[in-house]
Amino acid sequence: MNWFKLGRAIRTTIRTGGVSALRGGCCMSPVPEIMLNNGQKIPQLGFGVFLIRPEDTADAVTEALEVGYRHIDTAEMYGNEKEVGEAVARSGLSRRDVFVTSKLGNDAHRPDDARRAFDQTLKALGFAYIDLFLIHWPLPMRYDGDFVSTWHTLAEFYRDGRARSIGVSNFQAHHLRRLHVQSDIPPAVNQIEAHPYLTQDELRRFCAEHQIAVEAWSPIAHGGDLLRDPVIRRIAAETGRSPAQVVLRWHIQRGDIVFPKSVKSGRIRENFDIFDFELSGEHIAAISALNRNHRIGPNPDTFPG
């Protein structure tokens, strides 16, 4: 099936930015779910574990699960998949109630290496399957620029059921176009750097047109200057919310998936507590107008140089 037919098949459920926001999967969760282009659902808010030391990861994830997060974003590169798996196992939650994403290491793009790396990810997590597995970076300067073979290898994991969904990260529109031409299976998500200083409007539009859900990494831009921005602070004062909550709510209302990271109890809770208020259209526009195309992370077209 080509991507456009697939898009038509799920169009009845599409309402926001190419994906649908459905109210919570679990009876009690306030977190909306996004329907991916293969019919799987993903909680729109999750918990990221980049730069959480392995020895701190199980406790942080345990705390997040206690607060109510049901979506964890890790990667082979973060070195803490094992501890994520341990926290899920000891939570007492059913495996199917926690959505876990991991990503392929940059040294494992060749098909046989990718197969070995995927086996290792499942083993480290202690899972029989993963909810979402991503190519972490397109690496156009490596492997003769051949991320398409890597994508075909992820499609094997999808077909054999060990990856419930597959997707990409840090792909630009021209990288996605190559997959579009060379594969029948579209990425379920594209995980990209996005926040009010890097709104990624064009790439998000491309993803919406192709029914690829957008995941915004570093959603609060690491909590630095952005949270001190006068516009964010004004809206925080007007809504009685923290700057981080305002920025996360902006992402949610744009329809993107987010997973802020924190090792601090108060912030893990604060970042979850964003479903009982709404930003006005004026607020959304004012935050979007902060865009300055400023990246915190590397440029996917040149990384690693």
Ligand SMILES: NC(=O)c1ccc[n+]([C@@H]2O[C@H](COP(=O)([O-])OP(=O)(O)OC[C@H]3O[C@@H](n4cnc5c(N)ncnc54)[C@H](OP(=O)(O)O)[C@@H]3O)[C@@H](O)[C@H]2O)c1
């Ligand atoms: N695909 C990719 O290439 C890629 C790249 C980067 C990140 N990611 C994913 O995206 C997730 C989130 O991105 P990120 O960790 O880079 O950045 P982020 O979530 O935007 O920001 C995390 C930083 O903000 C602080 N923070 C968290 N909540 C806060 C709050 N309420 N108020 C003030 N400061 C707060 C944290 O400090 P404390 O921990 O001290 O609270 C931490 O230093 C990652 O964990 C990872 O899962 C993916």
